[in-house]
Amino acid sequence: MEYEDASPEVRAVYDDIMATRKIDQINNFWKALASHPPTLRRTWESLKEVMAPGALDPLTKEMVYLAVSVTNSCEYCIASHSAAARKAGMTEEMFGELMGVVGMANETNRLVNGYRVPVDERFKR
Amino acid sequence: MEYEDASPEVRAVYDDIMATRKIDQINNFWKALASHPPTLRRTWESLKEVMAPGALDPLTKEMVYLAVSVTNSCEYCIASHSAAARKAGMTEEMFGELMGVVGMANETNRLVNGYRVPVDERFKR
Amino acid sequence: MEYEDASPEVRAVYDDIMATRKIDQINNFWKALASHPPTLRRTWESLKEVMAPGALDPLTKEMVYLAVSVTNSCEYCIASHSAAARKAGMTEEMFGELMGVVGMANETNRLVNGYRVPVDERFKR
């Protein structure tokens, strides 16, 4: 749904996205969600809160987002959050190391399953 | 496989793990892998290389590892990498924000799928 | 595999699919499975039984199918079961709410993992 065709409720979200992110176009993701305004509004408000700078900096958050998206095979999310992470300062070297960690985590997660490794006593809650 | 029962090949890996991580016990994960020494050696060498400080700092790497393990529902990995991330400096506040990002990424990954969002032209390669 | 090129065994399945669903074309899914007739037959018989009206109505079943396909990132399945669910009566509003539930379930599934929440006594079996 394009800006010009959107209801005031949807436009308000689009405006807040553009203002918060200092951008002047709306990604296809938000345009798609706009077909169900409550989901658009709720998702944007949650994402805005979660991705705001806090105890973790924006670059770390974007790299974590990318790591999850890569693990879940979400092509769109990988494309958009790769761009966002690079914009936030991720270099080619950092991306290479990030993929190294993501790859090894996915590998060892399965080795743990296959070998049925019991949780060490000192890691229990 | 306990240290005292291990072959010289396995002991060499155990020794390197303890020296590299400055610890004096071997986690159940490595003891389980020791039943197939080539997998033990290869996995350790890869993990050692991937988790070494580089363009990304060790805390960021541990949090990414945790994010992947949470996405994959690997109970053992969540337990051990939560401990490792906390040892590397992750506070309760940072953990809360990390989970916020992991949760939202898992949510939006599926919204993208369900709404069949096409990749924006500017994110294409 | 097109109808005209199919063996009698495959044609019998195609005929049953078209008669059961009151349609006159065979989806690419079945044409692909036809390269291994036992898988074609078995999959169709199972699907026919599982998707038949019963204690759950066909629309509910199609929405559950879609929810699983979205969670698994199966593009083909999302496309075909979105169409099937709409044909069975899913409105845009229902789809929006469905995606809301699917998204939140994927989010909270991971929060549960990350926070390592123990099962409440009263939910145990």
Added chain:
Amino acid sequence: MEYEDASPEVRAVYDDIMATRKIDQINNFWKALASHPPTLRRTWESLKEVMAPGALDPLTKEMVYLAVSVTNSCEYCIASHSAAARKAGMTEEMFGELMGVVGMANETNRLVNGYRVPVDERFKR
């Protein structure tokens, strides 16, 4: 975090959960999230909105939640949403059919992958 030890901010969420759901105990899930109050509040507000009756009835929503949790292997979520779905009216017969659909969807999602089935022209957007 138990009610008596909770801050006013956390107590307000606990109170709203108990009032909305007409229950008098707080699940372990919310007690765990309470260690990061913003995540507790945001998750509850989203879940409350998403699970409220709307175009889909509460039972359908609970069954969809369960279907996703089963697909993701979230033990806690399966336990709690099985209970919630039964409370909302899910019979043993309905559960059996639900699992039938979830199982077949997970099976056919992979057959589609393996056979690399192209999306039918009429299902494209």
Added chain:
Amino acid sequence: MEYEDASPEVRAVYDDIMATRKIDQINNFWKALASHPPTLRRTWESLKEVMAPGALDPLTKEMVYLAVSVTNSCEYCIASHSAAARKAGMTEEMFGELMGVVGMANETNRLVNGYRVPVDERFKR
């Protein structure tokens, strides 16, 4: 559901399982499915057909089953199919190599995602 409490329909499936597999006890999996007899019967008939010796031998099939279960983090399935694969001839060395392949496949699947690798022309259909 135990044999002595089962309906004739359920007993017939139990009998066929024990006869086909030359065993004299029923696994918890089948006892659980027995609460919905159509799912019990359908699942057993499909599994019996799929796991029968054919172009692939039983050991290969059990190892593939185990590889999928490890990838999906299904604890019960890993336990039961590890046992079945060992009974069919899987040695410790074979298990070690199997896990090596499963681990690397899970790793490279994600590297492919992260690096957004386009399918080589000669692998296209």
Added chain:
Amino acid sequence: MEYEDASPEVRAVYDDIMATRKIDQINNFWKALASHPPTLRRTWESLKEVMAPGALDPLTKEMVYLAVSVTNSCEYCIASHSAAARKAGMTEEMFGELMGVVGMANETNRLVNGYRVPVDERFKR
């Protein structure tokens, strides 16, 4: 990254890949990894070790790789490992049976989750 543009470090890996696999072109996967040479080298060395003939033959290993890739919905990996498995001797019949096992494993993995089946005493470690 094409051979002619590659550094000596990257060329050495490309040369080893072509010599080991007796091929004369480099897949897009390796060309993509070449943007981070340590990941290229490490991934190739691990893959070379894991896929070498051992207690399991190369065809079995390729089919397991394919089974995991199908379960993970990795389109590129399915395309390249289907080709590799066929080259190693997988017939259409074997592929059909392989997909049958992969499909059923994905189905029963979820039935186990949904029915919350406890591990049988004799499968415990």
